[in-house]
Amino acid sequence: MAEDKPRDPEKDKLKIKSAKKMRDIMTAYYIDAKTARDNGKKVAWITSGGPVEALHVMDVIPVYPENHSAMIGATKMGGQLCELAENMGYCADICSYARSDIACATINGGPIGGLPAPDFLVCCNNICGTVMKWYEVQARYFNVPLFIFDTPICHTDFPEETRRYVEKQTVEYITFLEQVCGKKFDFDRMMEVGKLSLQGQRLWQDILDTTMSKPSPMSAFDAFFHMAMIVTLRGTQTAVDYYQELLAEMRERAANKIGVVPHEKYRLLWDNLAIWHKMKWLSEKFAAHDACLVADTYTSAWCSSMKYLDEGDFLKSMVAGYTRIYLNIGVDQMADIIKKMITKYDVDGIVMHSNRSCKPYSLGQYDIRKRIQDEFGLPILMIEADMVDERSFSESQIETRIDAFMEVIKEKKG
Amino acid sequence: MEAIQAFQRVVDDPGGYLKTLKAKRKIIGYCCTYTPEEIIFAAGAHPARLFGTKGAIQRADAHLQSYSCSLVRGVLEDALAGNLDALDGMVFPHTCDSIQRLSDIWRLNISSTWHNDVVLPVKLNTASAQEYLADVLGKFRRELQAWIGAPLTDASLKNSIATYNRLRVLIKRVYELRSASPAIMSGRAVNTMVKGAMIMDRLEAVQQLENLVQALEAGTGQTARSTAKRVILAGSICNHPEIYDIVEKAGAEVVWDELCTGSRFFEGPIAEDGDPLAAIARRYVGRMNCPAKHKDLRSRGETLLHMVQDHTAAGVIFLNFKFCEPHAFDYPYLKEMLQERGIASLLLEIDQELPAAGQLATRIEAFIETI
Numbered sequence: 001m002a003e004d005k006p007r008d009p010e011k012d013k014l015k016i017k018s019a020k021k022m023r024d025i026m027t028a029y030y031i032d033a034k035t036a037r038d039n040g041k042k043v044a045w046i047t048s049g050g051p052v053e054a055l056h057v058m059d060v061i062p063v064y065p066e067n068h069s070a071m072i073g074a075t076k077m078g079g080q081l082c083e084l085a086e087n088m089g090y091c092a093d094i095c096s097y098a099r100s101d102i103a104c105a106t107i108n109g110g111p112i113g114g115l116p117a118p119d120f121l122v123c124c125n126n127i128c129g130t131v132m133k134w135y136e137v138q139a140r141y142f143n144v145p146l147f148i149f150d151t152p153i154c155h156t157d158f159p160e161e162t163r164r165y166v167e168k169q170t171v172e173y174i175t176f177l178e179q180v181c182g183k184k185f186d187f188d189r190m191m192e193v194g195k196l197s198l199q200g201q202r203l204w205q206d207i208l209d210t211t212m213s214k215p216s217p218m219s220a221f222d223a224f225f226h227m228a229m230i231v232t233l234r235g236t237q238t239a240v241d242y243y244q245e246l247l248a249e250m251r252e253r254a255a256n257k258i259g260v261v262p263h264e265k266y267r268l269l270w271d272n273l274a275i276w277h278k279m280k281w282l283s284e285k286f287a288a289h290d291a292c293l294v295a296d297t298y299t300s301a302w303c304s305s306m307k308y309l310d311e312g313d314f315l316k317s318m319v320a321g322y323t324r325i326y327l328n329i330g331v332d333q334m335a336d337i338i339k340k341m342i343t344k345y346d347v348d349g350i351v352m353h354s355n356r357s358c359k360p361y362s363l364g365q366y367d368i369r370k371r372i373q374d375e376f377g378l379p380i381l382m383i384e385a386d387m388v389d390e391r392s393f394s395e396s397q398i399e400t401r402i403d404a405f406m407e408v409i410k411e412k413k414g
Numbered sequence: 415m416e417a418i419q420a421f422q423r424v425v426d427d428p429g430g431y432l433k434t435l436k437a438k439r440k441i442i443g444y445c446c447t448y449t450p451e452e453i454i455f456a457a458g459a460h461p462a463r464l465f466g467t468k469g470a471i472q473r474a475d476a477h478l479q480s481y482s483c484s485l486v487r488g489v490l491e492d493a494l495a496g497n498l499d500a501l502d503g504m505v506f507p508h509t510c511d512s513i514q515r516l517s518d519i520w521r522l523n524i525s526s527t528w529h530n531d532v533v534l535p536v537k538l539n540t541a542s543a544q545e546y547l548a549d550v551l552g553k554f555r556r557e558l559q560a561w562i563g564a565p566l567t568d569a570s571l572k573n574s575i576a577t578y579n580r581l582r583v584l585i586k587r588v589y590e591l592r593s594a595s596p597a598i599m600s601g602r603a604v605n606t607m608v609k610g611a612m613i614m615d616r617l618e619a620v621q622q623l624e625n626l627v628q629a630l631e632a633g634t635g636q637t638a639r640s641t642a643k644r645v646i647l648a649g650s651i652c653n654h655p656e657i658y659d660i661v662e663k664a665g666a667e668v669v670w671d672e673l674c675t676g677s678r679f680f681e682g683p684i685a686e687d688g689d690p691l692a693a694i695a696r697r698y699v700g701r702m703n704c705p706a707k708h709k710d711l712r713s714r715g716e717t718l719l720h721m722v723q724d725h726t727a728a729g730v731i732f733l734n735f736k737f738c739e740p741h742a743f744d745y746p747y748l749k750e751m752l753q754e755r756g757i758a759s760l761l762l763e764i765d766q767e768l769p770a771a772g773q774l775a776t777r778i779e780a781f782i783e784t785i
Binding site for chain 2: 095139169359
C-alpha cells in the first residue's frame with residue numbers, strides 16, 4: 001500500500017502516520033473475534049452493507065467475509081484459494097470474494113488462518129444478489145441460522161411498499177437477534193450505537209473530502225486501506241476515535257500542502273472495488289505519471305445514504321439508509337453521483353475497474369462512461385480485472401493502456 | 415405433428431409472429447418466469463417471452479461486458495438490432511444482478527417501449543415478503559391498467575388465470591405422456607412446444623396443445639417401449655435444442671426437466687377462487703423456485719431428487735448459462751445431494767455458441783455410458 005516501506009526521509013514525510021494505529025486496531029479486532037467464544041461472545045458474519053449496528057447492541061462480534069476476502073486479495077492468496085473453490089465445483093466466473101471465502105472456510109487458510117466460525121449469518125442484498133447465494137452456501141456449511149435483510153433495488157425511486165417491507169424486516173431482524181442471542185434488544189443502546197455509526201460515517205466523509213485540497217493529502221489507495229474501519233467497526237467508539245485522529249492528520253497535511261503523490265499534476269477518480277492484489281503496483285504506476293487518484297466511488301459508498309439517516313431515530317431511518325445506498329440504485333443515478341464527484345474533487349480523468357467479480361457494479365459502466373464523456377468530455381480508462389483473483393490480470397496490457405491514457409490526460413491538460 | 419410445426423414457426427421467427435399480433439393488442443416482452451404474465455394477458459395485452467438472439471452479439475457489446483450471460487446480452491442485442499420492434503413494452507421482474515442492470519440499460523437506451531420494473535422480493539419464505547410480493551403485483555396491475563387505458567377487472571384476471579391453468583396443465587400432460595413413453599415425441603419438439611407456447615397467443619397455444627395432447631393420447635400404446643436411459647435436464651432456459659438430439663443419439667431421453675423453458679413455467683396451478691392477485695402470489699411462493707430466489711437452504715435439491723425419483727431417471731444434466739451466478743452457486747450442493755443418493759450428474763456451461771462440434775457430444779456420450 002501507498003504508505004508502506006519508506007525508503008528515505010522525503011518519503012517518510014509522505015507516510016500517513018495513523019496507518020500503524022489502524023493496523024493495531026484491526027489486529028486487536030480480529031483477535032477479539034477469534035477468541036469470542038472463550039469470552040462468551042457470539043460471532044455473526046455479515047455483508048459489508050448490512051445493518052451491523054443491531055449486532056453491536058447485542059454484543060455480538062460482527063465479522064465481514066468481504067473484508068477478509070479483500071485481505072486475501074491484498075496478500076495475493078486469492079488465485080490459490082479461488083482455484084480450491086473451483087476444485088470444489090464452484091465455477092471460475094462467480095465472485096472471487098465468495099470463492100476465496102468458501103474455500104478458506106474449509107481449510108482455515110488465508111492471511112489470518114481463517115475467520116472464526118459464525119453463530120449465525122446476516123445477509124443484506126443492498127450490494128448484490130451474489131451475497132444471498134454465498135451466504136446460503138455458508139449457512140449449509142456451518143449449519144447456522146441465516147437472516148436475509150432484503151432491500152429491493154431502487155431503480156428510479158423509493159416506493160412506499162418497499163419502505164413498508166424493509167421496515168417490517170427491521171422488526172423481524174431484532175426478533176431474530178433476540179432469539180439467537182437469547183436476550184432482549186436494548187433500544188437505548190441502539191440510540192447510542194446509531195449515533196456512533198452516523199458520527200463515523202460523517203468523519204469518514206470528511207476524511208475523503210480532504211482530498212479536495214491540492215495536492216491531495218491522501219489517495220483512493222489510502223482510502224481502500226483505511227475504509228476497513230467504516231466497514232467492520234461502524235457503530236463503535238473505536239472507529240469514531242480513530243477517524244478523528246486520521247481526519248486531524250489529513251487536515252494538517254492539507255494545510256501544510258503535503259501531497260501523497262509528490263508532484264501531483266493530474267487528479268483522477270477511481271470507479272468500482274479495488275484491485276486488491278495490485279494496489280501497490282497501480283499506486284506507483286499512476287504516481288510515476290504525477291497522477292493521484294483523489295477519489296473513488298467505492299469507499300464513499302459507506303456514507304452514500306447519510307442524508308436519509310436520523311440519529312434521533314436510527315432504526316426507522318436506516319430503512320432508507322440501508323436500502324438507498326450507492327449500487328442499490330439505477331445506473332443513471334450512479335452516473336449522476338459520479339458527475340458530482342468530478343466537479344467536487346476537480347478530476348481530469350476516470351479509471352474504471354471493470355470487475356469480473358461484481359456485476360451490479362460493473363454492468364452499466366459502459367453507459368455511465370458514455371454519459372460522462374458526452375457531458376464532460378473527460379478521458380476514461382476501462383481496466384478489466386478482478387478484485388481478488390490475480391489470474392485475471394494482464395499486467396503488460398494494462399500498463400500499456402495506463403501509459404496511453406496518461407498521454408491523453410497530459411495532452412489535454414498540458 | 416401439426417401443433418409442433420405451429421410452435422416451430424413462432425420460435426423460428428418470433429419477431430415476425432409478434433408483428434402479426436401487434437395490430438390487435440400491445441405486445442409486452444419479458445425474460446423471467448416470475449413475470450406475472452397472467453396480469454398482462456388479463457389486461458388484453460400479449461406477454462412474449464424473450465430468449466436472446468440467434469445471431470452474433472455485436473451491438474450489445476457497447477453496453478454489456480463479455481462476462482455477462484448470453485441471455486442478457488442476447489436480449490439486448492435483439493432489441494438494439496431492431497428484431498424486437500414489435501414490442502410495445504418490456505417488463506423486468508427482479509431476477510438477478512445482471513437482469514437488474516439490463517433493466518437500467520434498457521430504460522436508458524430503448525425509449526420506444528413502455529418500461530416497468532416489478533421489483534419482487536428475493537426471499538419468498540416470510541410473511542412480510544409475501545405481503546410485499548402482493549403489493550408489488552397490485553402496483554403492476556395499476557400501472558399496467560393506466561398505460562393500457564382500460565379497466566383491468568378481477569373478472570378478467572380470473573379468466574386469464576383459468577387460461578393459464580389450462581395451458582400449464584396441457585404442457586404438463588405432454589410431459590407426463592412423454593415420461594411414460596419417451597418415443598412419442600422428440601426432446602427437441604418438447605423444447606419447441608414450451609418456448610412456442612411462451613411466445614404464441616395464449617388462446618391459440620391452448621388450442622394447439624389440446625390438439626397435441628389428443629393426438630398423443632390417441633397414439634399412446636402404439637409406441638414401442640423405450641429402452642433409452644432416462645435423464646433430467648436442470649438449469650434455466652435451453653436455447654440449444656441440439657442438446658436434446660445429442661442426448662437421444664447417445665441412447666438417452668430427457669424425460670423431465672427443471673428449466674424455465676419447462677417445469678418452472680408449467681408447475682403450480684393458480685387457485686381460481688378468492689383474490690386473483692393473492693392467488694398469483696401464492697403460486698410464486700409455492701412453486702419450485704429459481705436459484706435467484708431464497709426459499710430455504712435445500713428445497714431446490716429436494717425438488718430435483720423428487721423429480722429423479724418420480725421419473726425414474728438415472729442421471730441429471732445441468733445446463734447452466736456461462737456467467738450465471740445463481741445457478742453456479744447451487745451446482746456444488748445439488749451435485750452432492752444427488753451423489754449421496756448415487757445419482758450421477760454432468761455440468762454443461764453454455765455460452766452464446768455451443769462448443770465445437772463433437773466436443774459436447776463426446777462429453778454427453780461419455781456421461782450417458784456411465785449411468
